Each structure stands twice: as structure tokens, then as C-alpha cells.
Amino acid sequence: MFYREAGDFKTSYTDDNQTFPIKFDRYRYYVVLAVAFGIIPFIINDYWANAFLLPFLIYSIAAIGLNILTGYCGQVSLGTGGFMAVGAYACYKLMTSFPDVNIFFHVIAAGGITAIVCAAFGLPSLRIKGFYLAVATLAAQFFLVWLFNKVEWFYNYSASGQINAPERFVFGVPVTGANTDAWATYLFCLVFLTISAIVARNMTRGMQGRKWMAIRDMDIAAEIIGVNPMRAKLSAFAVSGFFIGISGALFFAVYLGAVEVGEVFGIQKSFLVLFMIIIGGLGSIFGSFAGAAFLVLLPVLLKLIGVDLLGWPTDIVAHFNLVIVGALIIVFLIAEPHGIAQLWRVAKEKLRLWPFPH
Amino acid sequence: MPEQLVFAMEVFLNGLMAGVLYALVALGFVLIFKASGIFNYAQGVMALFSALTLVGIMEGQVPFSHIINAVFGTEIHHFGWHVPALLAILITMAVMVLFAWIVQRYIFRHLVGQEPIILFMATIGLAYFLEGVGDLMWGSEIKKLDVGLPQGINDWIDLTTYNIFDYGFFIDNLDIVATVIAALLVAALVIFSQYSKEGRAMRAVADDHQAALSVGVSLNFIWIMVWSVAGFVALVAGIMWGTKSGVQFSLSLIALKALPVLMLGGFTSIPGAIVGGLIIGVGEKLFEFAIGPMVGGATENWFAYVLALIFLVFRPQGLFGEKIIERV
């Protein structure tokens, strides 16, 4: 009875189109923003930043990217790890080649470069569909990892093959390198996430989003009613690549600081982000957040319980992680294929009627 | 004969044999896909799990010993007995049939009618799950597997080729045995699916679930059977690769190698899996031999995929797959 739309009438199409039509949701959104920007930076510490908040923010961006490609446009991609690597290495090369430009622009440029690469690898989607396409994207995954390993120019000919993020500042505060403060890295990533989420929301709510979904739902009918399939699919790959590239750049520069491509951006990464959007909910921006939070939090919680509480050795806990993630994927696919986002939607529907049962 | 050509021939032969192994793994996939439309990403992990179980049984390991020790503070690891290879293989096969039953009953029965991509993702989940369970049950260190298969360089071939080409081909006995076994298995599977009653029922299910049901075919039975056969194929593959390189995590990555094979051959074709496997096996090795040194090597990581990708662009249904006619 406090979560209702009764009396809240929309008098214009603009109002009807807003992201949070129910007042309660809108206020909740403002509260979340206020806490995220206004409170957390003051109470955050290094442990929580590194264990949860930073990876959550960064993976959310990647999940949004993959969701646009797979959830909204229906093109399954298993190349996310490889594309994140493109973002990371592009950022690295830009940082080391143009040390005077602010890292903010480097990250965005890295996103742009990844968009182009992703669109190029998306070209086969014009001929290959569904499942075969998923396998074709593996070609991108393996090739890109091999490329960044073998071609020495990418890691500036360093002997270790690793790339290291040099120290960079935003408004005088270090956000990369060894001297960063948790609140600074957190805010830097938060800004990118907020802008990404808003942009993704805008694109998916309008005609572009509808074109993507039309291709996903029935690509032949979509073409007959006028959707240009090449433009729609390639734009999905490009936009998706943009977000994934930003995520990869942040993952390298801000979160890890140093990266060896085979370990960090291998196929396990591609599966991880895919699981995030499955568990979170395909075709939902909120789902991208939910899935990222879930899969980042799970190993942290398991470690807290298994190692700290029960005293088990870490490798057993790691194996348990695999077992639980695998089981959860299956459970979600059977019981709720639309993920946490759907559970959330159903909960809200019930809440709208509360305290009445139906 | 020019030296490079002789080397190339050796590479070619080794490629052929690698190809046969790929084909064997790919077959497991084709069987399940034909019968249920599921692409079983977990096939590779099934190979790993079956190999782990085989070694565990042969060595008399206590399952889940790691956890038991951690929780109860005990130090048990082995029962103290050793099981002969043949018996262990039979027991492992029984385990795989049990696994097939569990998978069918608790997972795929609930996913009937879902889109292929959902089914595929379920098998990825299954792969993770099974890997974790395998590690918890038997431990994740590399294990040596020896069921009595001959290993080491084949002296007869070495000597004969030396006499002809002045260069002794290095062909491993194990690879020869693997090729023979794989070829036999493939032949057996083809005969089974084409000529036996169950095989026919399986093909009926692959075509149309409803129609098969209406003539009295039990879908559940067929699916359990198919997963069991896939489990058997996984076990054979696990034994072969495990003997060669030890039983370890990388075994599960065979699944990834089977994918380009299937892309080339078409997902629903048994001859396609074989031909695709051979093409990829030979192609990979020859490419690495010829071009690898120029680009820093390790091209085998991606060559199969790129080859399959290029092929698919021109022929989306694969070599032997059914042509897809779109209707509105």
C-alpha cells in the first residue's frame, strides 16, 4: 500500500516513457545515487574496494555491454574476455604514447577502439546465427589473447610480457598506480558506470533498442518490416564493444594495475560475464547490475564462510565456488530463465498489490 | 626426397591421428545434439571426470578425502587396495551411466522445449559443477593414468621410414592405438545408430520428439541412453588423452577443440564430425609447421577456430549439415 500507482496519472507521453514511472521507484533511485556518490566515498576502505566495490562497478559495465549484444540483440558472444583485453591494451598503449592526456579520455578512446574491433568481429553475424555465432566469437577470443601475447609492440617490448599501468591523475588525485586511495578509484569507476548505465538505458528504450530486440525475436520478420540487419547487428556489436572496452581498460588500469593477458582475459572471463547476464537477467539493465553483484559477491562470501569461519583450505573453497556457480546457473535456467531481474519484477508486482494477495 | 617434405609428411600423419581423437570427442557431441538438440559443453569435463574417477578407483582413493580431512581433522587418503584396469573401467562406466541418469532426471527433463542457447548455457553450468565436484572428490593434482596401453615411439615405423627416407618418423604407439580404438568406436557408433532398434529410436527422437513419443519411444530412456553413450565416449577420450598427458584440468578443454570440428562438419552429422576432425587435426599441425615459426608459434590456440569461422561464412551449415531454408 505504500508502493502504488493509484492517483499517479501520467498526462504526457514523456512522463509515460520515464525509466521509473512509479514514484517510490524514483525516490529509491535518488537515494541509491545519493548513497553511492555521497556516503560510500567517505566510509570505503581498501579491502572492500578491492574485494567487492571496484570489481562490481567494472563488471557491471561489462555486463551492460554484453547484455546489449546478447540480451537485447540476441547475438551470443563468447569473446568478452578478448574484447576486454582490447580495451586494456588500447588504454595501455594510449597511456604510454600520450602521457599528457588525461586518463579519462584514454579510457573513452579505448572504448571506441574496442567498438571498432568488436564490430569487425561481428561481421560474420550477418551470415552465421545463434549457436554457430557463439562458437565463431570464440575465434575472436582465442585469436585476440594470442595476439596480445605474441606481438611485442602491444606490451612495449617488455621482457615479462606484462603491461603495467603508469600513475595517472584526475583533478590532481591519483587513480592508477600504487598510491591511490580507495575513494578515488571508486568514484572514478562509479562515474563511468553511471554514465554507461544512463546511455545504455537511453539507447535501449528508443527505436535503436526496438530494432535490436526485433532482430533478437524474429530477425526475418524484422528485416521484412524494414530493419536493416547489417546496421542493427553491427551497431549492437559496436555499442557492446564500447562498454566492454571501457570495462577492460578500467579493469587493467584502475583495478589490477598489471595484467598478463592469458590469465586475466581468457575464456573464463567470457563465461563469467555471460553468467552474470544470465543470472542477472537478459535484456535488463538492472539485471546486469544484479548479476555482476551476485557473481562478485559469491566467492567473497564463500571465502568468508569457508576459510575464515570454518577453517577450510582455500582450494577446497575454490572448488566449492565452482560447484555452487554451476549449480546456480542450472537452477536459474530451469526455474527463472529471466534471471534475478524477473524475480525482482515479480516481487514488485506482488508489492504493488500488498497487502492484498491478488 | 627433400627434407622439408619428409618432415611435412610426419606432421601430416601426426595430424591425422590427432584428428581422429578430435573426431572421437566431436562424436560425443553429435550424438547428444542429434538426440536432444543440446550442445553438451560439459563433454570435455565429462572426459576429465571419468578419467579422474578411473584413476581414483584404480588407486583405491577415498572420494572426498580432502574435505573429510579438513572437517574432521583426519588423515585418510587411500583405502589401501588397487583395482585392476579392466574392472575399474567397468565400474567407471557404471558411474557415468548413473551420471547420465541424474543429468537427465534433474536437469534436462525440466528444460524440454527451451531454446538451444539456454540448453547450451545449462551445459556450461553443468561443466563448472562437474569440474568442482571432480576436484572435491578426487583432488586437483595431476594424476598419472596407466591402463596398460603401449606407449613410446613405434620402433617398426621408425626403422622402416629411416630406411626409405633417411629419417625416422616419430609416431607414438599410443597414438596408433588411440587411432585404432577411435576408428572402431566410430564404426560401432555408426552401425549402432543406423541398424539397431535403439539407434533408430534415437534418430526418431532427433527428428521429432512428438512423433517419436506417438510411436511409443520413451524419450527419457533414449536420452539416458544417449548421455550414457556420450559418457562412454568421454571415458575413452579421457583414457587416451589422460594416458598421453596425465589427468589434469586441461583435459576439459577438449570440449573447446571439438567446437570448430563440429562447425566444419555440421552439428548433426556423424561423417561430418569425422571429416571435420581430420581436417582440423591435419590443418592445425601443418599450419603451425609451415607458418608457426614466422609468427612466434602457438598458432594451434586459434587456428582451428579461424578456419571454421571462414568456412562457416561461406557455408553456414557446415560440410554435411542440413541446408537451412528460412520460411516466414
Added chain:
Amino acid sequence: MLDNAEGYVTEDGRKIGGVVMEMKNITLRFGGVVAIKDISFDIRQGEIRAIIGPNGAGKSSMLNVISGFYVPQEGQVLFKGEPRPQMKPYEVAQQGIARTFQNIALFEGMTVLDNVMTGRLNKMNSGLLSQAIWKGKAEREEVENREKAENIIDFLEIQHIRKTPVARLPYGLKKRVELARALVSEPSILLLDEPMAGMNVEEKEDMSRFILDVNDEFGTTIALIEHDMGVVMDLSDRVVVMDYGKKIGDGTPNDIRNNQAVIDAYLGVAHD
């Protein structure tokens, strides 16, 4: 029959214009199967043209040829007098040809409103960047086109389900939503593939009324495939009859009613 360029006025005062679309000697093959064998007919501006025939006659394939989805091996499609170059289906849609499908082809992941709005895609052209920003051009365009979509939604009386996901709708309503999606693009030619299939008498009457209203209010040229003879006789100005890929009749409903070849085809008389 009539001179191509001339229009005429029907008994009840509707204006029919000159020939807007013409099929000339169309032959369509799928491997060894000949779906359409040397068929020619025309469609006039503003008329309601029915395409009928027993199952498997090739009617849907003919619509697919008009949509540009199938490319005939022989023959030509003329649009407004000019031979139409080989085009992709989406380019054909851009020319103002909209259609519905035999087995409903709605986008099941979206709501009714979103489905109808997809019909407006050729009228909206804000680029990726404007859409990313949303405020300003993209939002304005969305609101303008939303109004057009709402007009059609009113017209077809589906306001009450506009936010319902399409997957939840019963068959009859789905067909109406599909019609809305086709109409909202303000097409010059509307192709309807069995719009009455699976409907009861009341639903058929509603749908017939909508079709007539569309033709009346917007002057849209309509080509429809239909099995219900009563509907065909009542609604259409002219009829083409197909059987086994060949044309066996072409004329007004009265002509067709008395055509022996047509009667034979429907009654199943053996022929070669």
C-alpha cells in the same frame, strides 16, 4: 481489361486508381520444386485484391516475392510502372509496402506498444548519438511517433493491452497487433497473409470492418490472402486464383464464382 493508367469509380463510390504493382511472368523455384509458375497479374491503387487458392498453391510465396524476401528466378516485379531492381526486404519496406504474416511474426519479447512502434522505424531517423543522449531530438521524435502509434491503437481498439507483453495475448488480439504494426507505417500497399485465420465469426467481422475502414480512411491498397470465401466475395474488388503455382483465374468476385477451373480446383478434380 482496363487500360493501365486509367482509374475508375466503383458502384459504392470508391475511387480505384491505375496499376501500382504488377507481377510479370514470375517463376519461383526452390531446388526442384516450382512454387510459382509463370504468373502475371496486377494490383491497382486503392483496391482490395484477394489472392486465393487451395493450400500449397504458392500464395504466401507470392507475397514473399512482393516483399522482396524471395527472389524469383524468372520474371519481373513492376512498382509504379518501373521494373523493381533486386532489393533487400528492408528496402522494399522503405518503399511503403507493409505486411502481416501467416504465422504471426510479432516480437514476443516486447509489449504491444513497442511492437506497434517498430512499425514507425522508417519514419524515425535520430542517430546513435542522439539516442544515447535522449533528451532533445531523440525524445521529441519518440513522442511524435508515439502519438501516431496511439492513433492506430485507438483505431484498432487495443488500448487496454498496450503495455501487455505480446507473448501473453490470445491469437485474435495478436493478429490485430500485427495489423497495427503494419498500418502504423502509413504504407501505400498493405499485404495481409490470412488475416482471418483461426478467428470466429465475431472476430472475422471485426477484422473485416478494420480492413474496410483502412481502405476507406487511408486509401491504402490492400492485397490479401484469404481462405474464407464469404470474406473474399464481400471485401474484394478483384480476385486472383492460384493452384499448384499457376494462375487459374483473375477477375471480379462474380467472374471467379462462376469460373469452372476455380470450382474444380477447390473440389479437387484430378488434373495435371
